Amino acid sequence: MNDLIIDFSELMGKKVTCPKECGMCCLCQPEVLPEERNFFRMNHSSSLVRNRQPHDHFALALKKGRGSCVFLNNERRCTVYQNRPTYCRQFPFHFHVSDRIKAELDLSCRGVWYNKGNDAILEAKELADRSGSRLRAALREATAVYKEFFSLCKEAGVHEDQNVLRSSVSKNIDKFSDLGYIAKVMNMSLEEASVSLDDVAAEATIDMDELNEAAREAALGSMQSSDPLNVPVYCDGKWNWNLFMAGKNGIEWNVLDDNGDLHFKGSADPNEISLPVLDTGAKEILKNYVSILNGRDSMLGSAYHTMDSLDYEDDMTNVYYGSLSVAIIDLMWRSAMLDKFMQFGDGENTMREAIIFYDMDRLDAPTIGAFV
Numbered sequence: 001m002n003d004l005i006i007d008f009s010e011l012m013g014k015k016v017t018c019p020k021e022c023g024m025c026c027l028c029q030p031e032v033l034p035e036e037r038n039f040f041r042m043n044h045s046s047s048l049v050r051n052r053q054p055h056d057h058f059a060l061a062l063k064k065g066r067g068s069c070v071f072l073n074n075e076r077r078c079t080v081y082q083n084r085p086t087y088c089r090q091f092p093f094h095f096h097v098s099d100r101i102k103a104e105l106d107l108s109c110r111g112v113w114y115n116k117g118n119d120a121i122l123e124a125k126e127l128a129d130r131s132g133s134r135l136r137a138a139l140r141e142a143t144a145v146y147k148e149f150f151s152l153c154k155e156a157g158v159h160e161d162q163n164v165l166r167s168s169v170s171k172n173i174d175k176f177s178d179l180g181y182i183a184k185v186m187n188m189s190l191e192e193a194s195v196s197l198d199d200v201a202a203e204a205t206i207d208m209d210e211l212n213e214a215a216r217e218a219a220l221g222s223m224q225s226s227d228p229l230n231v232p233v234y235c236d237g238k239w240n241w242n243l244f245m246a247g248k249n250g251i252e253w254n255v256l257d258d259n260g261d262l263h264f265k266g267s268a269d270p271n272e273i274s275l276p277v278l279d280t281g282a283k284e285i286l287k288n289y290v291s292i293l294n295g296r297d298s299m300l301g302s303a304y305h306t307m308d309s310l311d312y313e314d315d316m317t318n319v320y321y322g323s324l325s326v327a328i329i330d331l332m333w334r335s336a337m338l339d340k341f342m343q344f345g346d347g348e349n350t351m352r353e354a355i356i357f358y359d360m361d362r363l364d365a366p367t368i369g370a371f372v
């Protein structure tokens, strides 16, 4: 393991705990690695399912095909804890592999917000040790992909050094909670050849209809499914598993129970939800989160993925600043949506809950490289 260099900076000073009431991460089907299959084949063969997407693999079955993992009991404890798959052990840590490895922490896990429990870096190091050979193989593959990606960017004249990108955002981070500034960055990244953040002045007049529409479109993207398995889960402070599904009748809010049944809680018209004006507390929480996003390789990888899909026609600065701005308005819009359904009242609290709701989607965005 000593030969693998991993960047653990996102985990610095963080602690993780797992409150017994939660169980949220048991709502996704964990992949079962080939070396882990035997235990389930021998002891629980009917609980092993084969999935073809996003790649051919085996995973654990869900209650009624849509609830929690079949091994989660009614006290939200894992009944195969000693033999749980690697992916279960790893949560809330993710190892993003590009031309290097970066440990990232899933802020949708409520257990990372208490600042108590195990030291996050020590825990992640132990997990990385267990996955050494998979990380090494993924690094070999992703390094080749990144080499090709950077050479295509240079050839197209759209390349920028990632340290320059990140430091320009860090320098202007306070401005990213100002809707006028975000609107201007978004517009300029579409219109100008290459944006310099230092030169951006906030829009004097914001077209709120246009900005709300962009935010709504970004936020509803992952909620547009009638299959509860495909929409993000928001575990609230009372440990309810909330699902929001967007369809032609608006946004439907359901709570999923431990047996895999849905309970209708309400609905809302997305056109009646608007980007909020943030108070000082909310701005501070947002600023810290943007700083985390700006440090994540998966955020850069997701901008790189967009560049690839746009055939290297757009400058890297524009795509990165544009992606970050869309992520921020997506999060802000979700904070307004959660507040409409749940009335948190307090801006700081609402922003924190919105991050808990949003971060699993953020980490799930397509990226160049891979999560191991």
Ligand code: SF4
Pocket (backbone or CB within 6 Å): 017, 018, 019, 022, 023, 024, 025, 026, 091, 092, 108, 109, 110, 111, 112
């Ligand atoms: S989401 Fe976090 S707190 Fe909840 S069960 Fe998973 S690891 Fe524990």
Ligand code: SF4
Pocket (backbone or CB within 6 Å): 025, 026, 027, 028, 030, 060, 069, 070, 071, 072, 077, 078, 079, 080, 081, 084, 085, 088
């Ligand atoms: S195996 Fe255990 S830890 Fe993993 S998803 Fe199922 S219940 Fe949760």
